[in-house]
Amino acid sequence: MDYSRYDRVRAVAWTGEALRLLDQRKLPFTQGFIELDDSDAVAKAIHDLVVRGAPAIGIAAAWGVVLAARNLEAADGPAALVALEPAMQRLNASRPTAVNLAWALARLRAVLSRAGSDWYAVLTAEAEAIEAEDLAANRRMGGLGAALIEPGSGLLTHCNTGSLATSGFGTALGVVRAGVAEGRVARVFAGETRPWNQGARLTVWELLEDGIDATLIADSAAAHLMASGAVQWVVVGADRVTANGDVANKIGTLALALAARHFGVGFMVVAPSSTVDLDTASGADIEIEERDPAELLTHLGQRTVADGVKAWNPVFDVTPAELVSALVTERGVVLRPDADSMRRTFGA
Structure with missing residues (x-):
């Protein structure tokens, strides 16, 4: 099926001389x-x-190496x-949790290690391939994931996993x-995704740009929404x-998975195979990035809590595999993923 009607937003672009990025910190009111x-x-x-x-981080890092x-x-x-x-x-140290960044750099290292005097052209072609392959994978994953959804369903998503987070279309x-x-x-429902509000600032804006009606909810309203029967699937991305x-994903994902299991709602993780890290045995081995506590203590640069209050600001959490109904990648769908099915699907 032609999905181009719903694929208008682009956040990362190589101009031939520079890397052009849509500044997502300023959305939705300024598209700079x-x-x-x-x-x-x-x-x-x-x-x-x-x-x-x-995925977008990996693509940006690849072009950073070209620069x-x-x-x-x-x-x-x-x-x-x-x-x-x-x-x-x-580049690798800029965001340690997202495996796509290290994966993209590993691809560039591999092609350079065997390149001759035309190494720069080879490097540039590999960066182009990383970006093009991501878009193709996203469109395939979209179709595979949609096939799991019964007509008339309601979906809840978290953070931003769309064109802004990828080369286009989204996971x-x-x-x-x-x-x-x-x-x-x-x-379609989107959680606000505190403290950076990627759902509120980015996801509902992106869907609006494509003419898709979406309803924003507070993160804390998600379980109540599931209890109402309005949602049949929670659909999220993954960083690893x-x-x-x-599955390591944006903080708050674990709470959604737990609520989904309680209310009999499907929990779908959608990510390219580049996000799969078979060298990491389990979520307990993942380095969880923590950001400045000030992100929780302030809003738009203004402090919102009393002086002396402390904050803990992990960016990701880990959802155990047993809470995942389906893992969708461009290689296919893994239902109820475990070590055996992961090895069969991604071991090669």
């Missing part, structure tokens, strides 16, 4: 782009959430790889888009899926 021409600026943009979403290489003189790929390693390390929001296009989805099927 910034152009970056060096890799350290890309690393800072990733850390500062100018660009966010695991670092642009004025580099090296006889061949291995020599270039040695020279580029410090820039790659800085979990790709399923929403495909489900709407195929007439399967009747109602471990070898046993555990």
Whole structure:
């Protein structure tokens, strides 16, 4: 099916000279782009959430390496790889939880290690491939995920997993888009996703841009919404899926999975296979990023709680595999993922 009607937003673009990013910190009221021409600026943009979403971070990092290489003189790929390693390390450190970032850098290391004197062209082609493959994977995942949804269903999503978080179309929001296009989805709800409000600022804006009606809810209203029967599926993305099927995703995902299990609501995780990390045995082994507590203590730069109050601000949580109804990747659907099914599907 042609989903182009619901695929209008683009957040990451290579101009040939610079990386052009839609500044997601300023959405929805200001749609401003910034152009970056060096890799350290890309690393800072990733850390500062100018660009966010695991696939988009990986794509941005790939182009950051291309920027670092642009004025580099090296006889061949291995020599270039040695020279580029410090820039790659800085990019990798900008967001440690999202495995797509390390995955994209590993792909670039691999092609450089065997490239000859045309290493820069090879590097650029690999960055282009990472971006193009992501868009194709998203459209395939959208169709696979939508096929699991009964017509007339309501969906609840969390954080932002759409075109803003990827090369286009989205992961979990790709399923929403495909489900709407195929007439399967009747109602869409989005949690606000505190403290950065990606659902409130980004997801409902993005759906509005594509003409998809969506209702915003407070994060704390999700269980009540499920109890009402208005939602048949919770559909989320992932920043890392471990070898046993555990899922690291935006903080608040675990609470949604627990409520979904209690109320008999399906819980679908949608992520490209690049998010699968078979080298990490379980969610207990994932480094969970923590951000500045000030993000909880302030709003729009103004302190909202009393002086002296402390805050804890983890960015992600881990949902155990046993709470996942379906893991959807471009390689197919894994129902009730566990170590055996993960190894069969992604071991090659």
